[in-house]
Amino acid sequence: MDWDIVIGIETHVQLKTQTKIFSGASTSYGNEANSQACLVSLAYPGVLPVLNHEAVNCAIKFGLAVKAKINEKSIFARKNYFYPDLPKGYQISQFELPIVGEGKLSIPMGDGYKDVRILRAHLEEDAGKSSHGVLQGKTGIDLNRAGTPLLEIVTEPDMSSAAEAVAYAKKLHDLVQWIGICDGNMQEGSFRCDVNVSVKKKGTTTLGTRREIKNLNSFKFIKQAIDYEVNWQIETIEDGGKIQQSTILFNPESGETKAMRSKEEANDYRYFPDPDLLPLAITEQHIRNIKQTLPELPGEMQDRFEKDLGLSSYDASELTNNKDVADYFLSLIGQGISAKLSANWILVNLFSKLNDADIDIKESPINYEQLANLIAKIEDQTISNNAAKKIFESLWVNPLGKVDALIDAMGLKQISNDSEISGLIDNVLNDNTVMIEEYKSGKEKAFNALVGQVMKASKGKANPSQVNEMLKKKLSS
Template sequence: MISTIAGKSDKYELVVGLEVHAQLSTLSKVFSSDSAAFGAGPNEHISPISLGHPGTLPKLNKKAVEYAVKMGLACNCTINLRNTFARKNYFYADLPKGYQITQDQMPICLGGSVLVRLANGAKNIAIHHIHLEEDAGKSMHDQDHSDSLIDLNRAGVPLIEIVTEPDMRSSEEAGHFLTEVRKLVRYLDICDGNMEEGSLRCDANISVRLRGATTYGNRCEVKNLNSIRNVQRAIEHEFERQVNIIENGGHIDQNTLNFNADTGETSVLRSKEMANDYRYFPEPDLTPLSLNQEYIDKVLLTMPVLPNVLYEKYTAQLGLSDYDAGVITADKDFAQYFEQLIASTDNYKAAVNWLMGPIKSYLNDHSLSITDFTLKPGTLAGLIKLVDSGKINNTVASHKLFPELVKHGDKDAATLAAELNLLISADNDDVSRFIQDAIAKFPDKVIEYKKGKKGVLGLFMGEIMKSSKGKIDPQKTNQLLIKELESK
């Protein structure tokens, strides 16, 4: 598949634009006071307003506006100080009013971009706009043998829709863009980003054209993709399908498609609607939303440090590798723990190694997140200081002291190391005795060493570490061992 795609990419160019729906983590719905919480029983979070009963009026949720502005600022958008709402008319069984309140001509965020880091360098993916709207309900087709059931809890839940320009030229770029968007909404704490629960959903607009062409081909929209991997699979399949049709003299019909995750193939869901099919018109029950720069500035003050800023800090200022910086900033809570850790130690590489080594292993083994981790950053910094000062070696620190610190989070590393008798012995006589005992145990290996087999040093060091229970300085001991062997 990969080689086939690569071959066709020489002649054809893939063009992708994404529409990403993020369900905002407000307590109530966007136009009513109904709860927006996930996981309630069917049709528990409804009211005459979210059911679209005649005579009811919508009222805009201020928190949803704030969250949309935050996302716009994070994506370098221009915040539209005057924006309006519109009715988007279409019929779904789970759309109670028969129309969706959304934004059309004057959305809340305009322009902007999201930086993605690819194997061949960084690229800014341009955003056309971000708009606010309400979600529809949910049709369930597997709850009854003959009827479809409808749960309207989700009807009216606030969404932002992030609409990109047709800027992506590979499934890799699309995957990275979605990863960055999910990271941003989680850092901003405006959406949990869980695609499997539907709180982050993606539609992909996909077309192909001859490489070097300036006009776009007819696009197909693949709806409701529920994982980053499925977005990439759908894009790759559509590229193959559309190129094959064109190569065989066919024409790409502009359709809305469904993606089958089991087969990896797309199928026609319906003929693609155009904007005029929705009969947009201004929402008569909502006045235009007017914002001012003072409000934007206040929202800006509540923004956390964003992942790209941290990434630049870690690579440019702390000297970490691109890989290390990427791993740390991939998760907001992980990055926050690291920020607290480096406030207490300047051995940044050691801090990274502990986080990505023993700590990640511990969290994975116990199915925990970093927020559940009991070892405080300051205590871990104390452990790093012990190793740096040569009072304990790294092996003993990770295999003996670290597990005990996790159990006894109220104790500092130096105190617990002393209690457990793990500190390196400063007595040269002890070190010398361990070296002599090891040499005496393997006289034949001494002969091999003298003949040039330097690899036997590992055998001697292993025996010395075992005899000393790790309470020695490996580097210093290794130097003393070599000196002793050379004198034989």
């Protein structure tokens, strides 16, 4: 039997603010336990939350970036439950009226795109951390993270494969960094996904019962967890079982998912509007002001690259997935390098090296100025594309190398002198009269063979387009 997979994702995006969402405590990561736990983080008697408007601005930026409705009025609510790392005994979140309403995010799928609908995005505070096993026989509580601002972004169940889910997560991950609201650090928990998965028989419309995989903090885990979960659900149903709505955890070591709690055991969070905070009111004017601080969005930039720079849709899209890549590209063309050559070098040569080394473009040993120097030598025909690749390899290992010096040292300077090339061609033609006959009798292959001979004779240094041009002339004369 064939099955449809239905996936919705809730992502917790940690907002890049200096201070916590309801207090002045620092949000920096990795400091001594509880060194950032102020009286508000500790929920001392009598303290009150005061909203950090930077967090609100981050949420507005996101809403604008996914073309969502920014709600004029939203409400902070208390989500009540007891846990040692939840100091107040409730989390301040948004429930009935979130700050960001419906929007959409376009993800690349196959040759085209697919829109994933965003249902809502709301502001909330993070909890602290419980550490088991650090203190002998006790649980340690670190409240440094308590009160860190989060934007929870919820999609409609619009994704139908692990690949789509990962594509969405990556696109969202790129976007929140692009607009500068999140550092995107998944190891530190700045970007975490809860993935809702259900299956239904192909062609049917009723959704199956979903299980929610909590807290996935890598794209690899998202894929593995969904693959495992989908198989498990299908097998369970085909064996005559029923899926229970539940919250599950993914174990990266075993690659399996396992239920944490079922719906019956679920908390009743007793949401109600937080009486310590007034409803959050956002004016049209404020939204306009924030809009002005937004960088050009990836979609807009992609369109511009296609229309104004003549890039292919694929190249334009690849260059605008990630802000750092786009910045690198813009810097390259800022040095006067042609857009097409820049795109090619980034997407082919640079990406291949970055992938092999498993590093980001920001960490590339070859910066845009070096690469511009190199590509400029192709453009002014000092070296061939192939020669440039050799120098690129050398620069990768020794980033401080000088392009000009390397060209000389490696003897890669291209022969672009007409008379020199003419001489080379003449020699080759003298030695290959048979091929000339073949060419003249209509065999195109013979021409390529002749070019090859000329290049060989120049030890690869002759300018290929010049060789082409001149050879054609000589043969037709």
